[in-house]
Amino acid sequence: MTLPSSTENANADGMPAPLPPAKDMTALLSRAARNRNPSPLKSLIKYMVYPDMISLGAGLPHSSTFPLVQLSAVVRDNLETTNQADATYTSLSVMPGPFDMTSAAPPPLDSVLQYGNGRGIPSVRAFFTEEIRRLHQPRYADWDVVATCGNTDGFLKAVMLFCDAGDAVAVEEWCYPAALETMRPLGIVPLPVAMDSEGMLPDALRDMVLQRSQDRPLRVVYLVPTGQNPTGSSMSVERRRAIYAVAQELNLILIEDDPYYHLQFPDGEPDQLLPSLLSMDTDGRVIRLETFAKVLAPGLRLGWLTAPAKLVQLVQYHNEVSTQQPSGVSQAIAAHLLLKDWGQAGWQRHLTGLRTDYRRKRDLMQAVCQRELTGLCEWTLPQAGMFFWFKLNVPKALRAEAGYMQRIFECCIDKRVLLVPGWQFAVFTPEEETTLSEAEKSDRAPCLRAAFSFESADKVEQAIVRLAQVLRSFKCGTE
Numbered sequence: 001m002t003l004p005s006s007t008e009n010a011n012a013d014g015m016p017a018p019l020p021p022a023k024d025m026t027a028l029l030s031r032a033a034r035n036r037n038p039s040p041l042k043s044l045i046k047y048m049v050y051p052d053m054i055s056l057g058a059g060l061p062h063s064s065t066f067p068l069v070q071l072s073a074v075v076r077d078n079l080e081t082t083n084q085a086d087a088t089y090t091s092l093s094v095m096p097g098p099f100d101m102t103s104a105a106p107p108p109l110d111s112v113l114q115y116g117n118g119r120g121i122p123s124v125r126a127f128f129t130e131e132i133r134r135l136h137q138p139r140y141a142d143w144d145v146v147a148t149c150g151n152t153d154g155f156l157k158a159v160m161l162f163c164d165a166g167d168a169v170a171v172e173e174w175c176y177p178a179a180l181e182t183m184r185p186l187g188i189v190p191l192p193v194a195m196d197s198e199g200m201l202p203d204a205l206r207d208m209v210l211q212r213s214q215d216r217p218l219r220v221v222y223l224v225p226t227g228q229n230p231t232g233s234s235m236s237v238e239r240r241r242a243i244y245a246v247a248q249e250l251n252l253i254l255i256e257d258d259p260y261y262h263l264q265f266p267d268g269e270p271d272q273l274l275p276s277l278l279s280m281d282t283d284g285r286v287i288r289l290e291t292f293a294k295v296l297a298p299g300l301r302l303g304w305l306t307a308p309a310k311l312v313q314l315v316q317y318h319n320e321v322s323t324q325q326p327s328g329v330s331q332a333i334a335a336h337l338l339l340k341d342w343g344q345a346g347w348q349r350h351l352t353g354l355r356t357d358y359r360r361k362r363d364l365m366q367a368v369c370q371r372e373l374t375g376l377c378e379w380t381l382p383q384a385g386m387f388f389w390f391k392l393n394v395p396k397a398l399r400a401e402a403g404y405m406q407r408i409f410e411c412c413i414d415k416r417v418l419l420v421p422g423w424q425f426a427v428f429t430p431e432e433e434t435t436l437s438e439a440e441k442s443d444r445a446p447c448l449r450a451a452f453s454f455e456s457a458d459k460v461e462q463a464i465v466r467l468a469q470v471l472r473s474f475k476c477g478t479e
C-alpha cells in the first residue's frame with residue numbers, strides 16, 4: 001500500500017520538522033457551536049483518574065447490578081474464502097475487570113458497560129488515532145479524533161459545528177440523501193455543485209461561493225470523495241488537490257465523508273489507496289468522517305471524526321448531550337478484535353479480503369451490464385464503493401411525457417427489481433421543493449442507482465436482465 005508522502009514537513013537534513021498547529025477556524029463556527037459547553041456532570045469525570053479518589057459524585061450504577069458477566073463472539077477471519085469449509089475463526093471474550101477510564105488496553109466488561117466520557121473508550125480512540133496517523137499522516141500538529149455512532153451521526157455533528165438555520169452547504173450535484181435530510185429540518189440549505197466522472201468540479205464550486213452574498217457567505221462543502229453515493233465516482237488525486245486549493249483560497253471547511261475509503265479497487269494497482277483530503281490538509285479545514293459500517297458491520301454504529309482538537313472538543317460536548325458515546329458493547333468488540341485478537345495483521349487481511357470480494361462483485365456486475373444494458377443507458381465503471389449509476393438513454397418522445405421516470409420506476413417494481421430512483425439524490429432549492437410536482441422532480445433525474453454489494457451473483461444477473469427488459473419496453477436507447 002502506498003502512503004501519502006509527508007516530505008514537505010522534512011527539514012534540510014531530511015529530519016522530520018515539527019508540524020505547525022491548525023489555523024484557527026473558530027471564526028467559522030455556528031452560533032450553536034459557539035454556545036456549546038461541556039455537560040456539567042461529564043466535566044467531573046476527569047477527577048476520577050486519581051487512583052485514591054473516592055467518588056460519591058457520579059450517578060453510576062455499580063457493575064454488580066449489570067446482568068452481563070461475559071461477552072463472547074466468534075469472528076470469521078478469511079473473508080475472501082468462498083468455501084465455508086476453508087474458513088478459519090477467532091474467538092473473542094470480554095471478561096469482567098475493574099472499571100478503568102484511562103487504560104489504553106482493550107477494556108474489561110465493567111468499563112464498557114458503564115457510562116463513558118463522550119470521546120470513546122481510550123483503546124478504541126487509540127486505534128482510530130493510529131489509523132489516521134498510518135494512512136493519512138495529518139500535516140498539522142493538533143489534530144484529534146472522537147468516536148461517533150457512524151458517519152450519519154458524524155455528519156450531523158460536523159454540519160452543526162458550522163451551520164445555523166439559513167446557512168448553505170455546497171454539496172455534490174447528486175447527493176447522499178441522508179445528508180440532505182439531516183440538513184433540511186435544521187433549515188440548512190444544500191446547494192448543488194456540478195460534477196463530472198471525478199466528482200465535484202472545482203471551478204463550479206468557486207463560482208458558487210463567489211456568487212453568495214457577503215452577509216451570508218458559504219462556509220461548508222460536503223463531499224464523498226471515494227466511491228461516491230450515488231454516482232460511484234472517485235475523485236482523482238489532482239481533483240482532490242484542486243478542491244482543497246479552492247477551500248484554502250475561499251476559506252471553506254470541507255466535510256469529507258469517506259465510508260468507502262477501504263473499498264477501493266482501481267485497475268492495475270489493487271492496494272494503492274487514493275490520498276484523503278485530510279492527508280492534504282495543512283490548515284485544519286477538513287473534517288474527516290470514517291465508519292466501520294462498510295468494513296465491519298453497520299449495526300455496530302461505530303465511527304470516528306478527525307479534525308483540529310478545538311473542533312473535536314466541541315463534537316465531544318455535542319456527544320455528551322446526545323449519543324454520549326457509541327455503544328460500549330460495540331466499542332468492546334472493536335477494541336478486542338482490532339487491538340488484541342486480529343491485531344494490525346488480521347485487520348489488513350480482512351480489508352484485503354473485502355476489497356477482493358467487492359472487486360469480484362463489481363466485475364461481475366460490469367460484465368452483465370455490458371451484455372444487457374449497452375445502448376439503453378450509460379455508466380462509468382466504479383473504482384470504489386458499491387454503486388453503479390445508470391444514466392438512462394431516454395427517447396425524445398418519452399421525455400415529453402411528464403412523470404416518465406416514476407413510470408419506469410413503477411415498472412421496475414412490477415418486474416420485481418429494485419433500484420434507487422435518481423430523484424432521491426437530486427438537490428432541489430427550497431422553492432423547487434414546494435413548487436415542483438413529484439412528476440417534475442422525478443423527470444429531472446433520469447438515472448437509477450444499483451448496488452452490487454448485497455445480492456448473490458445469480459440474483460444480480462437476473463436483476464439486470466429485468467432492468468434491461470423495462471428499459472427496452474420504454475424504448476430507451478432508440479434515439
Ligand SMILES: Cc1ncc(COP(=O)(O)O)c(C=O)c1O
Nearest residue numbers: 150151152176224229257291293
Ligand atoms: C456517503 C455515506 N455517508 C454515510 C453513510 C452512513 O454511514 P453510517 O452507517 O456510518 O452512519 C453512508 C451509507 O450508506 C454513505 O453512503
